[in-house]
Amino acid sequence: MGTALIYDEEMTKYKLLWVDPACKIEVPERLTVSHGALVRNGLTDRCICLPVREAVDAEILLVHSEEYLEAVKQTPHMTLEDLKEFTLQYGDVYFHPNIYHCAKLAVGSALQLVDSVLMGKVKNGMALVRPPGHHSMRSAANGFCVFNNVAIAAQYAKQKYGVKRILIVDWDIHHGQGVQYCFEDDPSVLYFSWHRYEHQKFWPNLKDSDYDIVGKGEGAGFNINVPWNKVGMENSDYLSVFCHLLLPIAYEFCPDLVLVCAGFDSAIGDPEGEMCATPDIFAHLTYLLMNLAEGKLCAVLEGGYNLTSLAQSVCQTVQTLLGDPLPPLTNLTGPCRSTLESLQCVRAAHRQHWSCLRHAVDLPTFEISTKRIKLSGEGNKDEAEVGEEQKSPEEKIWPEPPKRICPPVCSAVVLPDGVVCPDACERLSSSEDLGPHLLTLKNDFLKDADDGAVTALSRVFSLIDKMKNNEIRNGLALVGDAAMTMTCVVQYVAAEVDSRVFLVCVGNGNIPSHVIEDGKTLVVQIKDEDTEEQGSKYYVPVCLKKGCTDTSGFAQAMFSLLLPLGYQYNPSLVLLVRMPGSGVCDIMWQQLTGLLQSFAHGHTLVLLQEDDKACVGPTASILLGNPAPPLGQLPASLKEDAEAVERLRSRLQADWNLLLTTAPENG
């Protein structure tokens, strides 16, 4: 199934007709430049372009009042003076004779997207629309928004398709208060928004946008506000909030559909956001959300006012929806102090509502104490960066996102004769000659191994060579001895000068110490036996009491440990090994295989032990880019497991500061 793209130039045919400094940034070029970039990058040709349609009254009335709709219906016939007069009753928004028509098209575009995804015609999609929607309320236009496109899409999905749980992620730099108000008492819609706040000094200056506004009545816990109290936030800050807050809760919520209020004023160069996250971050945010709801994701454009970063961010988002390899995120320096304060506050505020936060030992026990957390001083982020601050948003410069080339082959496999090769995978023939290193390794490791093992290993090495040359994206091998193969692979790759292997080992089994010492391999091993050693910077033993069968403990380790470590390590290869008898369930294994493709351009090598051959199909499915099935709503993880993971994180966060979730006490 493909990716839908919805756009119509009719939505460019309205603009500001008078002087209003607050609204002048919302221009038609936002749409033409975004769509133009998609065309130029050959992305529109790869999408399924769906036609727009006008929303009908009944759909608009899912969120808005009759009187508001009736009032907006009058605007096409208004004179310029009447339009100005009409506009005065709302905040930071403007009307135009054609904006009602465009607003109906914007809603209709979002609904077309929801229809095509929920009818299974496409796997995901994006709608490029204006006017935006997330600020508009039941009876009021606001912040360039007339009808609340995404809120209507959510109500529409519930009513027409009986969707039980919907996650709305709003990564626009402004708080979508319109969405919040619409669903604040509705536990079937989880609304997540981060937004520039600066302790209520930033528009729309609402107390309702702070972290302690968690939803009302039945909806308590289903509204998550992450305030950015400083500007200059970077990729690390965004990733920290995803790993330590949004993803654990989103997996626990287990949505059937993900809607994204895709505003790109949270990108570097934007005059509204004044943040420093680069456009390629949206490739990762999109990908991380695609592992939910079996990939059913609808992204609807909201804000974004720097035409260069807007266009790049839109392309990054659509490329990920299309399944292209992710660009590695470099120099992740870790979250700033202000982010950690916000993160700690919002985790504390939601602790009672989400079991994934229940055992987090880093949280103050009482609500009030979050109010007293020492909030760092004024000004921009940590004083360290001096030079960059002088530049205005428009003067900011950043590297063009790297090209994301799809290798000619997606998944290659090495399987013993007699094991069927999964569809769409390429079987590596045995014609490969023995790798040059093999003869030495043969003496070191394979002394008494039979020829079968030697041949298999040579094929595994050629999988690695092909990934290095970007001939294949990922690989899977079913081998006689997974542990031995793992050791040889690490040795083989370590011979490369700038290689870094992220070795994720699921299940018991000992990792030879030489693998860990040279820093060229970061090992995370998730297992059940208790190990005496505490591990080291490059060896992270995650011991789960109930072992890998415990989905909650495993999931928590995945988000709060594996993802941050992987991002900060930025490996050139991911080696995922399923040790025999690990007990990990297939779906968790598939989720893990999916998430690990965030790294190394998706160059993942999976090693399975021969008697795990039943895993070949399910693993290959994920390597081919299919979404993992949902884990189901996750119960609380074991207290002792959660504490073990927390102890591990607190020990490691000195070396890996993407693991941080709280602001260190000292000044």
Ligand SMILES: NCCCNCCCCCC(O)(O)C(F)(F)F
């Ligand atoms: N310096 C000018 C002040 C502008 N104040 C209003 C900002 C509205 C933001 C709208 C948006 O970006 O959130 C949307 F996604 F809705 F378009």
Ligand SMILES: [Zn+2]
């Ligand atoms: Zn915005």
